[in-house]
Amino acid sequence: MMQLLLKNELRLYLRDGVLKAVFITMGILFIVSVVTGYHNFEMQQSQHAEATELSRLQWEQQGDKNPHSAAHYGTYAFRPVSVLTVFEPGIQPFTGVSLFLEAHTQNTARYSELEDRNPLARFGELSPTFIFLYLFPLLIIILGCRNLTSERENGTFRMMLAQGVSAGRLLRAKTAGLWLVTALLYLPFIVIGLIALLFTSPGSDTFFRFAVFTLSWFLYFGVFIHLSIFISARLRSSSVAFLSLLGFWMLSTLLMPRLISNISAEWHPVPNAAEFSIAIREDLERGIDGHNPYNVHTAAIRDSVLAAHGVESPDELPFNLGGYMLQIGEEYEKMVYDYHLARIAGLHDKQIGVYLATSVFSPSTLARQLSMKAAGTDLQADRDFYHAAEAYRLELVRELNEHLKVHAVGDQNFGFTAGYDFYKTNPTFQYDSPPLHFSGSGMASLLALQLIWLIGSFLPINLSSVYRNMQQGGTAS
Amino acid sequence: MIRHILYYELKKSLADRWLWIVSIILIATTATGLYEGHRLTEARLNSLEFVRTQEANFYASQLERLKQKEAGEIEIENWWQDPANPLVLSAFGAAGKHVVIEPGPFSVLAAGQSDIFPFYGKVRLTASQPLRDNAFENPIHKLNGKFDLAFVLVWLLPLIVIALGYNLRSSERESGTLSLLQSMPVPVNTVLRAKIIYRYALISIITLSCLFGGLLLFGVPVFSLSGLGLAATVLLYLGFWFLLCYLINLTETSSAVNAVLLFGAWITLLLIVPSLLNTIANALHPVPSRAVWVTERRAIGQEATQKQDELVETYFANHPQEVPEEDIPDYLEIWNARLIRADYVRERQQQAQLAFEQPVQAQKALVNRLKYLSPPMLFQSYLEKLSGNNADRLRNLDHKMMAFQNEWNDFFVTRLQRLEYLTPEDFDQIPSP
Numbered sequence: 057m058m059q060l061l062l063k064n065e066l067r068l069y070l071r072d073g074v075l076k077a078v079f080i081t082m083g084i085l086f087i088v089s090v091v092t093g094y095h096n097f098e099m100q101q102s103q104h105a106e107a108t109e110l111s112r113l114q115w116e117q118q119g120d121k122n123p124h125s126a127a128h129y130g131t132y133a134f135r136p137v138s139v140l141t142v143f144e145p146g147i148q149p150f151t152g153v154s155l156f157l158e159a160h161t162q163n164t165a166r167y168s169e170l171e172d173r174n175p176l177a178r179f180g181e182l183s184p185t186f187i188f189l190y191l192f193p194l195l196i197i198i199l200g201c202r203n204l205t206s207e208r209e210n211g212t213f214r215m216m217l218a219q220g221v222s223a224g225r226l227l228r229a230k231t232a233g234l235w236l237v238t239a240l241l242y243l244p245f246i247v248i249g250l251i252a253l254l255f256t257s258p259g260s261d262t263f264f265r266f267a268v269f270t271l272s273w274f275l276y277f278g279v280f281i282h283l284s285i286f287i288s289a290r291l292r293s294s295s296v297a298f299l300s301l302l303g304f305w306m307l308s309t310l311l312m313p314r315l316i317s318n319i320s321a322e323w324h325p326v327p328n329a330a331e332f333s334i335a336i337r338e339d340l341e342r343g344i345d346g347h348n349p350y351n352v353h354t355a356a357i358r359d360s361v362l363a364a365h366g367v368e369s370p371d372e373l374p375f376n377l378g379g380y381m382l383q384i385g386e387e388y389e390k391m392v393y394d395y396h397l398a399r400i401a402g403l404h405d406k407q408i409g410v411y412l413a414t415s416v417f418s419p420s421t422l423a424r425q426l427s428m429k430a431a432g433t434d435l436q437a438d439r440d441f442y443h444a445a446e447a448y449r450l451e452l453v454r455e456l457n458e459h460l461k462v463h464a465v466g467d468q469n470f471g472f473t474a475g476y477d478f479y480k481t482n483p484t485f486q487y488d489s490p491p492l493h494f495s496g497s498g499m500a501s502l503l504a505l506q507l508i509w510l511i512g513s514f515l516p517i518n519l520s521s522v523y524r525n526m527q528q529g530g531t532a533s
Numbered sequence: 534m535i536r537h538i539l540y541y542e543l544k545k546s547l548a549d550r551w552l553w554i555v556s557i558i559l560i561a562t563t564a565t566g567l568y569e570g571h572r573l574t575e576a577r578l579n580s581l582e583f584v585r586t587q588e589a590n591f592y593a594s595q596l597e598r599l600k601q602k603e604a605g606e607i608e609i610e611n612w613w614q615d616p617a618n619p620l621v622l623s624a625f626g627a628a629g630k631h632v633v634i635e636p637g638p639f640s641v642l643a644a645g646q647s648d649i650f651p652f653y654g655k656v657r658l659t660a661s662q663p664l665r666d667n668a669f670e671n672p673i674h675k676l677n678g679k680f681d682l683a684f685v686l687v688w689l690l691p692l693i694v695i696a697l698g699y700n701l702r703s704s705e706r707e708s709g710t711l712s713l714l715q716s717m718p719v720p721v722n723t724v725l726r727a728k729i730i731y732r733y734a735l736i737s738i739i740t741l742s743c744l745f746g747g748l749l750l751f752g753v754p755v756f757s758l759s760g761l762g763l764a765a766t767v768l769l770y771l772g773f774w775f776l777l778c779y780l781i782n783l784t785e786t787s788s789a790v791n792a793v794l795l796f797g798a799w800i801t802l803l804l805i806v807p808s809l810l811n812t813i814a815n816a817l818h819p820v821p822s823r824a825v826w827v828t829e830r831r832a833i834g835q836e837a838t839q840k841q842d843e844l845v846e847t848y849f850a851n852h853p854q855e856v857p858e859e860d861i862p863d864y865l866e867i868w869n870a871r872l873i874r875a876d877y878v879r880e881r882q883q884q885a886q887l888a889f890e891q892p893v894q895a896q897k898a899l900v901n902r903l904k905y906l907s908p909p910m911l912f913q914s915y916l917e918k919l920s921g922n923n924a925d926r927l928r929n930l931d932h933k934m935m936a937f938q939n940e941w942n943d944f945f946v947t948r949l950q951r952l953e954y955l956t957p958e959d960f961d962q963i964p965s966p
Contacts, residue, residue: 074793085805085809088809088812089812092812092815092816095816095819096815096819099819099821099822100822103821103822103824103825104822104824106824106825107822107824107825107827107828108824110825110828110832111827111828111831114828114831114832114835118835119838119839132824132827132828132831134824146676147672147673147675147676150649150672150675150676151672153822153823153824154823154824154827164665164668164669166665166823167823167826167827168649169820169822169823170649170675171649171650172820172823172890172893173811173815173820173893173896174811174814174896174897174899174900174901175646175897175900175914175917175923175924175925176807176810176811176900176904176910176913176914177811177815178646178678179803179807179808179811179909179910179913180804180807180808180811181808181811181812182808182809182811182812186804186808190800190804191800191804191805194800198793202789294789295700295787295788295789295792298789298792298793299696299792302796306692310688311680313677313678314677314678314679314680314684315565315680316677317673317674317677317678317679317680318565318568318569318572318679318680320671320674321572321670321671321674322572325576326669326670326671327669328576328579328580328583328666328669329580329664329665329666329668329669330580330583330584330587330664330666331583332669333664334587400669403671404671407671407673407674408671408673411673421677435671435672435673438672
């Protein structure tokens with residue numbers, strides 16, 4: 057019986073003209089988004105590779121100068137581009153592509169893609185995520201909303217009852233049918249995505265990430281499948297069912313994400329740039345300044361170093377005091393920056409907490425976060441890159457200060473410079489985004505919440521009142 | 534006859550719930566949007582106030598110190614602590630002045646691009662740069678966008694129109710009253726038109742009262758040409774959606790189909806067309822990554838460093854030094870070279886910027902033409918422009934800073950090269966943007 061019902065369901069779907077039209081439109085949009093996205097990705101990747109190479113050359117060939125001048129001259133780290141941005145650009149268009157690494161300062165990444173895009177780019181960017189987030193649920197709603205209402209409206213429900221189909225069995229068949237057809241419709245998208253992936257000879261982590269990405273959207277679709285079935289079983293008229301589901305779609309995809317942004321920004325405000333830099337300056341002034349010999353703390357350290365080596369003047373030390381002081385200053389500065397940046401990261405975490413707490417209203421914000429996490433285009437991925445670049449900066453500056461400390465001694469001290477031979481031995485910045493882990497990344501809690509949505513939306517379908525409502529609707533029609 | 538229909542519609546809607554529901558939705562969403570616009574504008578004003586206070590305090594304290602120095606109350610040990618030294622007042626530490634893009638009078642209307650572009654920057658002799666308050670804003674907020682008034686007007690308003698107008702004729706047919714209507718001496722189309730016009734008028738009145746009432750509350754000068762323009766555009770936009778409803782109602786389709794068609798139009802015009810146009814524009818005029826541009830800028834800097842001696846020599850051949858060589862302190866020599874180099878770099882980087890911006894401008898121009906394909910895009914772009922938070926206005930910060938940079942350098946560099954120290958009277962002459 058179940059098989060028969062399921063077969064009937066599928067046949068009905070396959071003969072649906074609206075479904076075909078919508079599916080073909082979505083397919084075309086998807087292909088356009090993947091092709092243009094892929095093109096963008098290739099362009100960005102080659103440009104970043106070129107820029108990285110150039111930047112390294114500029115570092116090595118910066119000419120003869122004091123190693124600390126080189127540290128001020130600095131170098132750049134460019135955000136890596138992953139092929140998964142084709143599917144889920146995430147926050148990347150909004151964050152800077154280049155990070156300037158120099159002595160004493162932790163800069164924020166500059167120049168987001170969006171600054172150079174046309175002003176209406178924020179209306180929406182065609183990407184697979186865009187299609188999965190907004191359009192796919194709509195397709196499911198169109199398919200699902202008149203699923204049961206139409207059986208009643210057409211009077212076919214009574215016939216089925218007469219043939220011995222129970223309301224419960226019909227409901228299960230309808231749910232399974234919608235799941236099946238959604239899976240069938242989703243499959244071509246996955247296949248096209250995989251083909252695009254294969255063009256880049258990706259590693260196993262990329263495949264794994266892609267798998268989690270596709271799964272997270274499938275779970276999201278499930279919520280809409282369940283809600284469509286429930287609403288169409290509960291309500292009598294197709295158009296009311298359609299409008300109610302649309303209302304939910306609006307709330308989940310458009311209203312809530314914006315509303316939560318407003319609320320979380322209001323609850324956990326971040327400081328402005330001027331306040332931030334002044335707070336940093338004040339803290340820096342309290343500590344060691346490697347540059348300023350008149351600084352009280354610097355003078356105290358100098359005196360203690362001189363005393364420890366039993367010498368009167370820095371010139372008599374077996375190492376360059378300047379290099380030593382600069383490194384101590386650098387470590388202090390890092391501490392100050394780390395503290396203030398961690399404060400901002402903490403505020404961002406609290407803001408994201410508001411998103412999680414309010415995800416009961418919107419499975420879309422959950423799905424989007426999951427998908428960004430899977431694609432490695434979320435805030436955490438951005439931070440990971442930032443921390444790696446910062447670790448590199450610290451190591452580079454340390455090496456430069458160490459060189460000054462060890463080599464600018466005695467008669468070498470005055471006018472000491474290092475050149476190409478030294479700069480080319482400095483470490484290069486290499487960054488590979490970390491593989492996807494479920495533990496410790498917030499991934500598990502996001503997945504759990506999405507599963508709660510999925511199961512939570514399934515439960516009401518099995519309420520006895522739904523069956524009763526159907527029976528009544530059935531006999532009434 | 535029309536009057537009769539309108540009268541009955543009014544009676545009907547007063548007895549019906551929808552009028553109240555629509556009013557409540559509009560009031561609630563307008564209030565939310567306005568509050569967000571107000572919050573963002575206030576945050577910007579606070580930032581500006583903060584930096585201006587810092588700036589004023591710095592110059593006031595330097596003036597105070599200068600007066601003390603002249604009165605012999607304090608002694609200045611080093612040149613970098615001397616409040617009369619042009620460098621101290623123009624080049625480093627807290628010195629410099631802020632060039633700002635003030636929030637416009639209609640700023641509460643739309644957040645626009647204010648979370649992406651800087652709205653103030655500090656001009657100093659060499660290291661001028663825009664300051665990015667929004668650098669610390671959660672990028673997820675930027676991704677989701679803001680629930681501002683523009684969002685309510687562009688995205689939500691059409692949905693209310695659709696909800697009120699999708700089944701004007703089909704519901705008559707579905708409830709069996711259409712044949713009754715057809716038997717009346719009035720043509721059905723006239724009734725339909727009257728119903729649409731009634732709803733158009735009603736929604737316009739509710740929307741405009743919510744909008745203008747709210748704007749007035751936040752002190753926006755709505756009784757102005759801009760206010761009139763806003764009202765006219767809202768009416769046009771509402772009119773567009775009601776017209777669409779009217780056309781759909783002319784067909785013989787069921788309410789459910791009407792709803793799907795109208796909602797389909799909403800999705801197409803608000804989600805699909807803009808994102809497709811965007812993608813096409815970006816594919817036709819791809820904007821290169823700033824990564825390359827950053828390294829190009831650096832190459833210019835490096836070139837300037839290599840050519841420094843030559844640049845300095847050329848400069849002083851054209852601008853002979855008025856101070857005898859032996860009187861020039863070491864620091865001035867270093868700063869002279871730095872300033873000359875910075876001038877050269879600035880000029881070259883401006884050229885590089887223009888070259889980089891070519892595809893940016895091309896993409897913008899293309900979308901500017903294409904946006905006529907989607908009334909919502911057109912409306913959004915109008916609202917952003919009216920709010921003053923549009924990209925063009927905010928991007929202008931660069932040009933404003935550049936212009937002020939020249940003024941700033943003109944004032945200080947000549948004084949510096951002549952080693953002309955500032956007097957307390959000169960403080961009033963320090964240029965302000």
